[in-house]
Amino acid sequence: MNYLDVRDLHVAYRTAGGEVPAVRGVSFGIAPGTTLGVAGESGCGKSTVALALLRLLPASARVSGQVLLDGEDVLGMRWGRLRAVRWAGASIVFQGAMHSLNAVHRVGDQIAEPVLVHGQATPAQARRRVGELLEQVGLPAWRARSYPHELSGGQRQRAMIAMALACRPRLIIADEPTTALDVMIQAQILRLIDDLVAGSGISMLMISHDLSVLADTCDRLAVMYAGRIVEEGPAGAVFADARHPYGAALSAAFPRVGDPASRRAPRGLPGDPPDPADLPSGCAFRPRCPAVQDRCAEVDPALWPAGPDRGAACVRVLSAEEARALGVPPPEGSDGGGVPAAPAATEDPGGTPDPGGTPEPGGTPESGGDRAPEPEETR
Numbered sequence: 467m468n469y470l471d472v473r474d475l476h477v478a479y480r481t482a483g484g485e486v487p488a489v490r491g492v493s494f495g496i497a498p499g500t501t502l503g504v505a506g507e508s509g510c511g512k513s514t515v516a517l518a519l520l521r522l523l524p525a526s527a528r529v530s531g532q533v534l535l536d537g538e539d540v541l542g543m544r545w546g547r548l549r550a551v552r553w554a555g556a557s558i559v560f561q562g563a564m565h566s567l568n569a570v571h572r573v574g575d576q577i578a579e580p581v582l583v584h585g586q587a588t589p590a591q592a593r594r595r596v597g598e599l600l601e602q603v604g605l606p607a608w609r610a611r612s613y614p615h616e617l618s619g620g621q622r623q624r625a626m627i628a629m630a631l632a633c634r635p636r637l638i639i640a641d642e643p644t645t646a647l648d649v650m651i652q653a654q655i656l657r658l659i660d661d662l663v664a665g666s667g668i669s670m671l672m673i674s675h676d677l678s679v680l681a682d683t684c685d686r687l688a689v690m691y692a693g694r695i696v697e698e699g700p701a702g703a704v705f706a707d708a709r710h711p712y713g714a715a716l717s718a719a720f721p722r723v724g725d726p727a728s729r730r731a732p733r734g735l736p737g738d739p740p741d742p743a744d745l746p747s748g749c750a751f752r753p754r755c756p757a758v759q760d761r762c763a764e765v766d767p768a769l770w771p772a773g774p775d776r777g778a779a780c781v782r783v784l785s786a787e788e789a790r791a792l793g794v795p796p797p798e799g800s801d802g803g804g805v806p807a808a809p810a811a812t813e814d815p816g817g818t819p820d821p822g823g824t825p826e827p828g829g830t831p832e833s834g835g836d837r838a839p840e841p842e843e844t845r
């Protein structure tokens with residue numbers, strides 16, 4: 467059984483200009499001890515998904531669906547239960563630790579706080595636990611007495627990871643945990659996260675715009691576009707052989723990490739993702755898709771099966787028979803789909819939105835939303 471199951475998650479932000487549908491029917495699961503990476507270009511809804519999982523969205527967000535943590539729906543939880551689940555059931559590491567740590571409190575006190583609030587230790591035990599946690603993340607125990615400004619960016623992010631581990635959560639959500647760091651430190655932090663999670667039984671949701679980093683560190687990958695998961699499957703398979711033209715474009719936009727044999731030059735995808743408040747008809751990726759067909763204007767694809775243990779939201783993954791059964795028009799002058807080839811991407815990576823359909827098979831995470839410190843959400 468999955469530790470986390472997200473089902474048909476929708477999030478819309480109420481704004482002065484109307485509702486912004488940031489997440490549109492995202493479903494995915496994470497088994498105990500496994501890592502799911504969520505990729506997609508800026509604005510596709512990744513952070514919104516992450517924040518929705520622990521009800522950290524601002525009050526302007528309207529949320530529906532289910533977020534089952536060990537079978538319990540977080541979205542329907544009473545406030546007291548939700549407080550117990552945060553940190554202990556699942557914790558979150560944001561990008562930019564300087565903004566997440568309180569500048570006027572010592573790092574050790576901040577790491578100890580969730581342990582104390584959850585009644586997991588006496589103050590003396592919490593102090594010992596802080597020392598252990600700091601050493602676990604590669605910092606000397608005396609750093610507990612430091613203030614955030616006395617640490618480097620990488621050290622602060624290590625302290626944030628220590629805090630996320632403090633209550634021994636079964637799920638860690640890491641939202642672009644290395645984005646604000648330089649490349650060498652990024653690699654160290656990713657290795658640290660990998661080592662901490664490996665064999666620990668902790669599940670992880672790792673968000674990044676960088677598909678190659680996720681492919682290197684995650685068991686499974688979900689690619690988001692315009693508030694939907696458009697591709698989901700085993701990390702290596704998705705990165706090497708994406709079935710959705712957007713997944714293929716995103717994969718082509720990054721060189722492979724640690725594979726000097728792969729000399730392919732990064733390629734980009736022209737165009738911009740759509741405005742979530744003004745999506746095109748049919749597939750949201752249609753205006754940028756190098757493999758677009760006439761029927762893409764009519765069909766809002768669901769995450770259909772696209773190979774062993776994977777799905778893609780593209781009409782081209784359907785055989786003629788499957789398309790007929792689903793009421794999807796066949797491509798002009800042919801008997802049906804097949805797996806789409808990687809598009810001949812051009813310059814400028816970037817992400818794209820994907821149209822949506824009704825999520826069906828696998829699920830994918832979504833991001834989006836702005837960082838709300840300690841929030842509350844609304845349904």
Ligand SMILES: Nc1ncnc2c1ncn2[C@@H]1O[C@H](COP(=O)(O)OP(=O)(O)OP(=O)(O)O)[C@@H](O)[C@H]1O
Pocket residue numbers: 479480481486487488506507508509510511512513514515524526675742832833834835836
């Ligand atoms: N508080 C908010 N109010 C209104 N719209 C919002 C709010 N937060 C996010 N959005 C919109 O929701 C959509 C998804 O944003 P989100 O931050 O989840 O995307 P993202 O993929 O995480 O992007 P990034 O990688 O830049 O963080 C975007 O169109 C964004 O402008």
